[in-house]
Amino acid sequence: MAERDAPLVRVDGLSKNFDVSPPFLERVLARQGRTMLKAVDGVSFDIPRGKTFSLVGESGCGKSTVAKLVVGLIRPTAGSIQFEGADLASLTSRAQMQPIRRRLQMIFQDPYASLNPRWRVADIVAEPIRAHGLIEDKGAVLRRVGELLEQVRLSARDGEKFPHEFSGGQRQRICIARALASNPEFLVCDEPTSALDVSVQAQILNLMKDLQRELGLTYLFISHDLAVVYHISDYLGVMYLGRLVEWGDARAVFREPKHPYTRMLLDAIPDLEMSGRRRIPVAGEVPSPISPPEGCHFHPRCPFADDRCRREIPGDTPTATGEVRCHGIEEGRPMTLERATAEV
Template sequence: MAKQEKLLEIKDLKKHFKLDRNSTLKAVDGITFDIYKGETFGLVGESGCGKSTAGRTIMRLYEATAGEVDFNGENVHTKKTKRELKKFNRDMQMIFQDPYASLNPRMTVKDIIAEGIDIHGLAKSKQERLDRVNELLKTVGLSEEHGNRYPHEFSGGQRQRIGIARALAVDPEFIVADEPISALDVSIQAQVVNLLQRLQKEHGLTYLFIAHDLSMVKHISDRVGVMYLGNMAEIATSDDLYAEPLHPYTQALLSAIPISDPEVERSRERIIVEGDVPSPVNPPSGCRFRTRCPFATDICAEVVPEFQEYEKDHWVACHLYNDKYNDAFEGKKALVTK
């Protein structure tokens, strides 16, 4: 896709959690990427890689340990007045992973959706408030009568639609969708993703779509970032990443995606990543992935790989693609890039 105006710039973002006097969990440990207006940026990785923490830190649900998140040129983690925070909270909204836990069970759907409208004073009368709620219910494929019910009366897919309507109620520019389909049946997942895509076209929305379902991420995303143990391993357009993944970790993830054609499935190479994910409390030195990487050498333990643009709009953090270390990987680079 052609580069557009930047909406968000995430610069060396870190979020660490102090566990005790001697232990710190480095959930997000220095990630850098941009999100452009009108695009969907997919963020993927194994459970525990820090992608959801990254999304919540970008939203300022967590205060950043270090780094910057610039939204429309303004750092969202600098101290703000209540008025500035209110404006920021309207422009950036979130759709949560669990559509039941994120909805107040004691409130009707009508009041859940209208909560943001009330906080930001977007309706001048009760009738205008009701009209706006009914419009949002219709937008996400629900009916007016659903507004008088409670969350427990709905299916998982319907509850997620309510969460989407709540996020849309304040006319945001940017939405963080944190694994919005992982708790849903497969038959419902496509409906929710198609709804998100339609709403993006109609309202000019920008998404950060966090997920571990790589096939769905390919379907919805313009660009994709791959996280591993708090670091960014690779970023590329969706087409480039799936056609020619560079990082050994990305290659392993993509090789695990099931293919419907049994002939292709039997003939393709499956890359198995050995071992367990190291603890983010005590991550490996150098490259975080080196303890599980089949191509790792001594240099991987000694030097943190530079996150560099290897090809146009294709970024990777791996010594295999740094000419400085060609000798260390003699005979291995061809295996990776085949």
């Protein structure tokens, strides 16, 4: 990592525990301690300026929690999030947060729920401008809103309308315009196209790439759609039960996935090319994050697990472009999946 210039965003040992205990009295009666859910457990990665880092993983693996931590919607239990060297977790007062808040924005999954139905689009898009006091003059605010709407390929006149007059894809454009209103450098996109049809998804993905080029934006992109991730990412991180099991250059991870979980995940993708390749379904389901397995979280589903995997949490092993957390790879254990091509 040292050879690259300083990253815009550096996440280091980020953890978040949620208290999911039953109510106090019940706990006392049942003589139970508190129950903690480790939603995010020691996640570290860097995002270079102007690049896209994607997080993938199955539902409940903690991707969205990472997104919320990075924008400061929730506070981490441990670890740090550095934005150009400044640690976000150490900023406690609103006044300290304000200047940095302007520079990072978030786009949410559901464009239906994330726009106030009673506000006109112009007011929605102008909200960050007003909240951060970027432009005082009313006419100038409106002009800026018009510019922003045109930047996301809507018409400046659309500002007069209400959100319900727009389709899902257009609403997501409004969300992007709102996110861009405070001139951010860093956008956290939590499943921005998951609620959209493929043809609309293509429009939004193209728009996001164009904006990245025009404005030099840096993205943290959260998705469970691996094809979308392949298309948009420069770097890729794979999460499993709160931990980052593998990260690296996106192309390299897709071409040569190292961690058994990444390999199974990539193998499970439906094949549009219809090469006749048989999918190897990932066996089992994600265990409950409240009581995750000891050692490597993936060991109950991993075909290569041994005693060490059941006992010890794997550390980071460097790969060509990133890191992987797997005892098997660290030890150089032979790990070839018998391809299921024979089973016809």
